[in-house]
Amino acid sequence: MKNNIWTIARKEFSRFFKDKGMVFSTILLPGLMIYVLYTFMGSGMSSMFGVDEEFIPKMSVVNMPESIDAMVETFDVTDVTNGQIEEIKAELQDKNAVTNLLVVFPENFDADVMAYDNLTATDAAPNVEVYYNSASTDSSEAYQIFFTILEQYETVLSNKFDVNAGEAVYDMATEEDTTGQIFASMLPMLMMIFMFSGCMAVAPEAIAGEKERGTMATLLVTPLKRRELAIGKVLSLGVIALLSGLSSFLGTYLSLPSLMGAASDQMDASIYGTTDFIMLFLIILSTVLVIIGMICVVSALAKSVKEAGSYITPLMIASMVIGITAMFGSGAKEEIYYYFIPLYNTVQSMLGIFSLDYNVVNIVVTVVSNVVYMGIFTVVLTKMFNSERIVYSK
Amino acid sequence: MEELLKVENLHKTFKLSAKQQKLERTKSKVKKAVDGLSFVAYKGEIFGLLGPNGAGKTTTLRMLATLIKPDSGDALVDGKSIVNEAEQVRSKIGFLTSELKLEDFFTPNFLYDFFSDLYGVAVEERNARKEELFKKFGIDEFAEVKVANLSTGMKQKVSLVVSLVHNPDIIIFDEPTNGLDVITAKVVTDFLLDLKAQGKTVIVSTHIFSLIEKICDRVGIIINGKMIECDSLENMTKEKNLEDKFFDIYVETVGDQNEK
Numbered sequence: 001m002k003n004n005i006w007t008i009a010r011k012e013f014s015r016f017f018k019d020k021g022m023v024f025s026t027i028l029l030p031g032l033m034i035y036v037l038y039t040f041m042g043s044g045m046s047s048m049f050g051v052d053e054e055f056i057p058k059m060s061v062v063n064m065p066e067s068i069d070a071m072v073e074t075f076d077v078t079d080v081t082n083g084q085i086e087e088i089k090a091e092l093q094d095k096n097a098v099t100n101l102l103v104v105f106p107e108n109f110d111a112d113v114m115a116y117d118n119l120t121a122t123d124a125a126p127n128v129e130v131y132y133n134s135a136s137t138d139s140s141e142a143y144q145i146f147f148t149i150l151e152q153y154e155t156v157l158s159n160k161f162d163v164n165a166g167e168a169v170y171d172m173a174t175e176e177d178t179t180g181q182i183f184a185s186m187l188p189m190l191m192m193i194f195m196f197s198g199c200m201a202v203a204p205e206a207i208a209g210e211k212e213r214g215t216m217a218t219l220l221v222t223p224l225k226r227r228e229l230a231i232g233k234v235l236s237l238g239v240i241a242l243l244s245g246l247s248s249f250l251g252t253y254l255s256l257p258s259l260m261g262a263a264s265d266q267m268d269a270s271i272y273g274t275t276d277f278i279m280l281f282l283i284i285l286s287t288v289l290v291i292i293g294m295i296c297v298v299s300a301l302a303k304s305v306k307e308a309g310s311y312i313t314p315l316m317i318a319s320m321v322i323g324i325t326a327m328f329g330s331g332a333k334e335e336i337y338y339y340f341i342p343l344y345n346t347v348q349s350m351l352g353i354f355s356l357d358y359n360v361v362n363i364v365v366t367v368v369s370n371v372v373y374m375g376i377f378t379v380v381l382t383k384m385f386n387s388e389r390i391v392y393s394k
Numbered sequence: 395m396e397e398l399l400k401v402e403n404l405h406k407t408f409k410l411s412a413k414q415q416k417l418e419r420t421k422s423k424v425k426k427a428v429d430g431l432s433f434v435a436y437k438g439e440i441f442g443l444l445g446p447n448g449a450g451k452t453t454t455l456r457m458l459a460t461l462i463k464p465d466s467g468d469a470l471v472d473g474k475s476i477v478n479e480a481e482q483v484r485s486k487i488g489f490l491t492s493e494l495k496l497e498d499f500f501t502p503n504f505l506y507d508f509f510s511d512l513y514g515v516a517v518e519e520r521n522a523r524k525e526e527l528f529k530k531f532g533i534d535e536f537a538e539v540k541v542a543n544l545s546t547g548m549k550q551k552v553s554l555v556v557s558l559v560h561n562p563d564i565i566i567f568d569e570p571t572n573g574l575d576v577i578t579a580k581v582v583t584d585f586l587l588d589l590k591a592q593g594k595t596v597i598v599s600t601h602i603f604s605l606i607e608k609i610c611d612r613v614g615i616i617i618n619g620k621m622i623e624c625d626s627l628e629n630m631t632k633e634k635n636l637e638d639k640f641f642d643i644y645v646e647t648v649g650d651q652n653e654k
Contacts, residue, residue, distance in 0.1 A: 007511040015499055214495035221459050221494065222512040223485040388462040 004224050008232025009239075012206060016240050026201045026240070030194065031247030035255045042258030057142030059101040060088050065109040071149050075142075088131075095135045100142035102131040113157065176271045176356055183256070184354035185327050188347045190252050191245070192323030195284065196316050198244030199291040202237050204308035207299035216391065226385035230296075230378045238285075238292045238374075245288055271356065279363050280353050286370035287346040291319070293377025300384040319343055326351045332358060339365040342373050398564055398595040399435040399458070404428050404467035406453050406619075427453040428464070429619035435597055435612075437563075440590050442610035442627075443599040444640060450619035451599035452491070455568045458597070459489040471564055485513065490557040491568035498542035502533050502552045505541070506559060513560035520559070527555045531581065547578035554582065565589055566597045571605060583609055603637045615640060617647045 016022055058076045062085065069077075078099075080088065088102045105128055106112060112126040128150060132143040164170045173181075210216040219229060295312055302308035322343050332352035339345040345366040352358030384390045406428040410418060418425065428450040435441040443451045456462045458469055460480040468475050474482040496505055506528075510520040528534040531551040536544055541552060550573075558565065570586065571579040586596055586609050600606060606613055607627065613636070614624040622643055623630070630639055 003514075004512060007508065011508055014504065015497070019499065210497075213497070214493055215497045217461060218494040218496065219512075220461060221484060221487075221489045222509065223481050223514070224512050225481065392462070 004228040005232040005235070008219075008224070008229055009236035012233065012236035012240070015206075016202065026198070027243050027247050030197070030244060031249075031251035034194075034248055034251030038252065038255035039258040042255065055138070055141060057100045057138070057145060058098060059103060059142065059146065060084070060099050061103045061105070063105040063107050063109060065105055067110050067113075068105070068149075068153070071153065072146070075146075092131055092133050092139070095133050095139070097133070097136070097139075100132065100136070100139045101146060102129075103146065104129040104131075118158075179271050180355040180357070184331075184351050186256065187249075187252065187354055188326035188350040189320070189323035191249060191284070191350060192319050192343070192347060194248030194252070195241070195245040195288055196291055196319050198241040198248065199237070199288060199295050200309075200312055200316065201244060202240050203292055203295040204299045204302070204305045204312065206233060206237055207296050208302040208308035209305045211300075211302075211391070212304045220385070220391065227378075227382045229385055230381040234289065234293050234296055234374065234378050234381065237296070238289045241292055242285055242288045245284055249284070272353075276353055276356070279358070279360075280350065282367050283346055283349045283353070283363065286367045286374070287343070289374040290342055290346075290370045290377070293374045293381070297377050297380050297384065300381060300390055322347055331355055332362075334359065334362075336362060336365055338362075340369050342370065345369060395436040395439075397434050398437045398472055399441075399469065399597065401431060401433050401454075401458070401469040402467055404431040404454065404457060404469060405465045406450075406457060406462070407465055426619050428457070430467070431616070431619065431621050432467075433614050433621055433624050435564075435595050437595055438590060438593045439611040440586060440596040440598065440609050442606040442613045443597065443616055444601065444603075444606055444613055444636075445599075445616035446601060446644070449616045451616055452568055453619075454616070455489070455491065455566050455597070455599055458483075458566055459487060460484055485560065486562055486564060488557040488560070488562040488565040490554055490566070490570065492572055493568075494553065494557075496541050496549070496553055496556065499540060501538045501540055502528070502544075502555070503537040505552065505556055509556050510559045515560055523559070523561065527558065530585075531555055546573065547575055550574055550578060551581070554585070562594070564595045564597070568599050570598055570600070571602065572600075603635075603640065607631070607636050615643055617644060620647075622647050 016026075056074065056076050058078070059072065060078045060080045062080055062082055064077065064079055080102075082104075085102065085104060088099060091097045091099055092102060106126050109126055109128070116125055118125065130143060130146060130150075133139040134143075171178075207216075210219075220226075294315065295308075298311045298315065299305075299308040302311055325344070326347045332348050332355065333339075338348055339362045349358065349363050349366045352362065405426070407424050407426050410420070410423055410425050414425075415421065415423065431450070431454055433441070443454065445451050453462070457464050458471065458476060460476050460483050463477065468477050470476075471483045472486050474486065476483050500508070503524075506524050507520065510524075515523075525534075528537060531554070533548070533551060533555060536548060541549060544552065554570075565586075567586070570582050574582065583605065586598065589596055590609075590611075596609075598605070598610070610627050612624070612626050613630055615622045627636070630636065633639075634642070
């Protein structure tokens with residue numbers, strides 16, 4: 001029996017690994033694409049929202065107050081008159097305009113601000129008009145910088161008390177906690193998607209595809225037991241899907257600091273030890289086997305790869321929804337019964353592992369129950385291979 | 395003579411979908427594909443199943459190959475029951491039909507080794523037999539060419555060779571020359587005669603009279619899932635040629651049914 005299982009697995013491996021295009025698109029490409037995409041997105045977001053220290057905003061100001069003048073030393077300020085306002089506003093409509101901002105202060109801004117008491121005043125507070133072009137990156141950045149300066153100035157004017165002033169560290173969370181929280185909020189959902197995608201890339205082709213092409217019946221006329229065929233398929237496809245899932249995981253893991261931008265200072269992945277990675281590997285391996293088993297069963301019902309794809313899509317959406325639950329809520333569940341629910345147990349286990357707050361018993365329950373579910377799917381698949389209605393459905 | 399295949403009262407009924415009912419022009423929700431079929435094939439003979447399309451030939455052969463189960467009845471293949479000992483039956487037969495395909499991605503060499511492993515053929519025996527069969531069918535030149543890149547005739551030869559990796563005593567061929575060019579068809583029919591000369595039992599289903607006349611020792615005529623006549627080719631063609639004899643039987647049988 002072992003020999004026949006290995007013979008089937010060897011055939012599946014040959015089919016996959018001898019096809020360079022398939023290896024590239026299923027194993028290398030997902031990890032590579034995720035890494036490049038996330039790194040690109042991260043650097044894009046950094047340049048969009050980050051501050052370019054060499055950038056000198058060009059600002060035209062009407063009625064520049066003395067109090068503000070000292071705060072905008074880094075700006076290239078041009079004093080203009082009320083008569084030039086419309087002309088500069090028209091210029092700002094061009095997103096490539098040389099001027100980035102037009103600021104109109106009321107006359108006697110400093111005196112009016114000092115005289116204004118928001119508790120007793122009946123009139124509106126002095127209003128500063130800041131004109132900019134949100135379609136221009138430079139103008140938007142200049143607006144953000146200047147807006148922040150004005151807000152800080154307003155805070156200073158009305159300062160009655162401070163919160164967490166000074167250099168002391170008030171957040172009692174450890175660096176590990178913070179990093180773990182960031183990884184835990186993102187990776188379980190992404191991993192569910194990657195694992196499912198990896199399984200979807202290989203299983204429908206190997207089951208529904210063989211039915212569609214008539215090669216399944218060729219196997220079934222040999223003395224091969226249906227059980228051996230089912231186990232051989234599930235295990236070999238599981239290994240291939242695992243490689244695909246790990247590639248995606250690696251791509252995500254390495255590019256996540258870039259994607260997280262500013263928070264990346266806190267994202268040191270070395271907080272995870274060997275035990276954590278072993279736990280994670282066992283969870284991923286057992287989950288891939290469950291998903292492969294599930295997709296194989298659904299694919300066996302289909303008459304073609306295309307039909308299998310349409311049957312599997314709702315399952316993929318469901319697994320994504322389960323993955324999203326990791327982004328909300330307060331950490332991994334402690335109650336053991338959650339760890340018997342297929343896929344949900346995976347998300348909870350990964351949540352625990354990434355946030356460095358897991359119970360080994362729950363991890364073991366997840367792995368064991370996943371192996372049992374894989375066994376159930378294999379038995380169902382065996383029954384399906386025995387059913388002439390399934391094998392000969394055309 | 396030694397009975398190598400004994401078919402006893404096989405029945406097989408299929409459910410018809412609404413679409414199939416329309417195509418078959420019937421209100422019945424089931425179709426009797428095989429209806430009490432019995433026959434025997436002896437060691438070292440070629441037995442032909444002759445019948446029109448839809449007569450139940452392919453269904454019968456699928457049951458013999460244990461791809462589908464009979465509703466009732468049984469068949470013994472070298473003493474093993476197709477109902478209760480399916481795996482042993484599969485290890486004793488070679489089955490070839492146009493609906494069984496080989497994976498396009500693999501080479502004849504890989505497929506031969508793969509199927510040999512599934513049949514548990516020892517490596518030395520496998521290599522010797524592969525060399526002999528590949529040479530006989532001219533596959534050796536294409537042994538490392540993917541099946542996808544082979545001609546239709548060469549694909550059929552590879553299928554034939556792969557179905558015989560375990561040197562079975564009973565070989566079942568469904569429409570063995572269908573879709574083949576005349577040269578490949580000749581290679582296949584000559585090979586069937588070779589197998590007979592080696593003492594193998596060959597069961598072929600076909601609706602080609604000339605093929606039956608050329609290679610078969612005995613013939614069974616199936617119409618509407620029933621064995622209408624089963625005899626040696628010699629006896630069957632004493633008074634008329636096979637084609638005329640068949641049409642006499644066909645008109646008589648279908649006529650009888652129409653009267654009912």
